[in-house]
């Protein structure tokens with residue numbers, strides 16, 4: 001069973017519309033393995049509709065896991081004791097296969113960097129080659145400068161003399177640079193947690209929402225999807241397919257105002273006691289100012305439906321676009337105030353260095369990275385794993 005975030009309740013929330021934020025979130029930093037078999041028996045018609053790589057899940061009405069709670073009208077609510085999340089048994093095999101996928105996906109980026117360390121001496125030529133390789137990998141000037149400085153310091157401090165050992169030190173430098181991007185997506189503090197997902201056309205928004213919904217449903221979260229891409233029928237259909245597969249509800253409307261669809265969805269999510277409302281928006285370029293205004297309107301309207309929402313504004317970026325992805329991060333962040341990123345399509349890219357550029361120039365948490373179209377190809381971001389996959 002997946003549990004990359006877990007809710008722990010110290011007490012049941014009061015039945016009013018302004019609940020105290022009693023729930024404590026204990027995020028688990030890494031994804032547990034994908035189960036090889038469905039955890040529960042599922043109706044035949046559901047099983048038949050699900051493609052082989054997906055495991056059917058029980059309906060979304062599965063009760064949310066809550067700790068035994070105090071009485072509703074108890075005046076003194078004991079402070080919730082932060083209970084360590086029940087970490088899944090170390091799932092070495094699946095995580096290892098994820099590392100293999102990541103390594104494979106980043107091979108185009110990593111092979112040119114690996115070349116740098118094939119010589120016998122640590123000299124200016126090595127650092128110059130490394131600089132060129134990092135720039136070619138779209139790490140950007142600032143991150144490249146930072147990494148070179150940091151690496152030279154480590155080489156000096158450790159009195160390293162072997163080029164291959166320098167490679168190991170670069171893993172340390174890169175892992176340290178990327179570390180601030182590492183953060184778990186948490187749900188459970190707000191009911192529902194409202195997430196708005198934005199990005200340019202084809203970045204992988206709908207696919208990522210589908211995968212994320214699946215992970216959430218697996219963690220017994222009741223999810224409602226808002227198809228706020230009201231222009232493209234195919235986008236709504238694509239989201240409906242994911243909703244069917246994951247047995248979650250969807251609010252969708254043909255040709256309507258995306259803000260009003262989202263407003264209805266958030267209200268429905270509140271009325272139906274959903275844990276998460278995920279709004280898929282239409283793809284747009286940051287230069288299409290009227291469409292960026294539309295996104296701002298969707299965000300404002302979400303706040304009207306639920307005063308403290310949206311809790312997450314997630315940008316999905318195509319990692320294969322390198323420095324372009326960085327400029328998207330900056331533009332969408334300036335317009336909307338992003339809370340997290342999902343970086344897709346890191347499979348087969350020569351531009352995997354872009355995460356370093358993001359870390360150095362606009363360090364917005366990367367909740368997930370994607371290396372393919374299958375469910376298991378979207379996983380939590382781990383700085384050290386990424387650095388190792390890229391450089392070792």
Ligand SMILES: Nc1nc2c(ncn2[C@@H]2O[C@H](COP(=O)(O)OP(=O)(O)OP(=O)(O)O)[C@@H](O)[C@H]2O)c(=O)[nH]1
Pocket residue numbers: 199200201202203204205206207208229235282283284316344345346347370371372373377
């Ligand atoms: N190789 C690869 N393909 C991916 C990944 N994530 C998504 N895709 C594919 O990218 C294509 C576009 O994905 P969508 O989810 O439709 O993108 P979108 O951002 O919702 O697109 P619009 O609705 O047009 O804005 C699909 O064919 C996905 O299967 C990934 O990590 N790797």
